[in-house]
Amino acid sequence: MKQLVIIFSFLLLSSISFSAQSQTKPTFTGAKATLKHYKVLYVLNNGEEKRIGAILRNIKNAMEDPRIKGKLEVELIVFGDGVALYNKNSPYMDKLKDLMSKGVLLAQCENTLKERNIDKSTLYDFISYVPSGNGEIIIRQQQGWAVIHP
Amino acid sequence: MKQLVIIFSFLLLSSISFSAQSQTKPTFTGAKATLKHYKVLYVLNNGEEKRIGAILRNIKNAMEDPRIKGKLEVELIVFGDGVALYNKNSPYMDKLKDLMSKGVLLAQCENTLKERNIDKSTLYDFISYVPSGNGEIIIRQQQGWAVIHP
């Protein structure tokens, strides 16, 4: 009999605690990061200052997200009007070098240069080149990279 | 002999029907949905009324698509200017509650709040928070979720 009382009390307490829990809001705090390694390709094809500032800030924010910090590989692919970011006269040199020092790969689409007759000598000499920005997106996505086009 | 005639007639009819079919346009009616479960993360980082209206409509349309209806899990991640959607003075409360009642997860990036000094008390109290919107996109994509940034 004593055992039954104990069991019954336990069940009662459990149900109270359960109902208390179910009255609070669901405590969703974001997707759980269970992989050892994350990879993301950022896409910039816009030359507006606001957009360029936003993507550089986004990259830093993503690298600082506590869920993936220290586990994130980043590439930035630039095409179309976005090429303004890499122009030697752009005000972004320090920010780009900072990203590079953190391992971010800085890539420029060569198709854009052909279409706009832009010479590589007018762009920062520390960037890399890929045949086409769209090809880069397709290959990276199918390699399992996340792609963010802010 | 009679059998041969029948077989021959059958082959002839088949080829006519096949050729008739091949003369019509290819009848592509969209990707086939063969999975039991679909998952999509919608991304909003724009505060314009037109854009907010469009993303809420897009979510409803996706949930009604006969190919994936009843099999679709949806999360909406908001950052940047998109935070306007969750402001307690926004006109979207009914639509948000409707989406929530259908299982849509409503998430807000905490980085945006820090950068803009926005207090959580000014936002609807039924939403959830994640450390960074960009982190959410990266983790979800690598978990196999589709991501739509309209």
Added chain:
Amino acid sequence: MKQLVIIFSFLLLSSISFSAQSQTKPTFTGAKATLKHYKVLYVLNNGEEKRIGAILRNIKNAMEDPRIKGKLEVELIVFGDGVALYNKNSPYMDKLKDLMSKGVLLAQCENTLKERNIDKSTLYDFISYVPSGNGEIIIRQQQGWAVIHP
């Protein structure tokens, strides 16, 4: 002894050549395409001439990227304002037929037509229809297709 000198000279030269190489920039030339087949869904939901021109150019550039040329399957899904591309009075018929002849699948969202009371007879008769553009994106992404929304 002579052999040792040769070996030593060889090692010395190798190390010089290696050190020369390591002083140059890392020679990243884009993601490596190792799959036999690539698939991409292009998304158009904008009716501006500049945007339409850009997406058609993007598709051609992607198909010409030497890394994936001849291995790329393409679908173009149109919804929202993008429907302007398929209007019989649009100036894009030749470009669309050219893409079709290269195997590109041209698809239109039927939801857009309902929402805007657009009759199919006003659109090019060589296009295909899918229930919803957003459903198409979700299904394709979960089938492993890359998705590009320029």
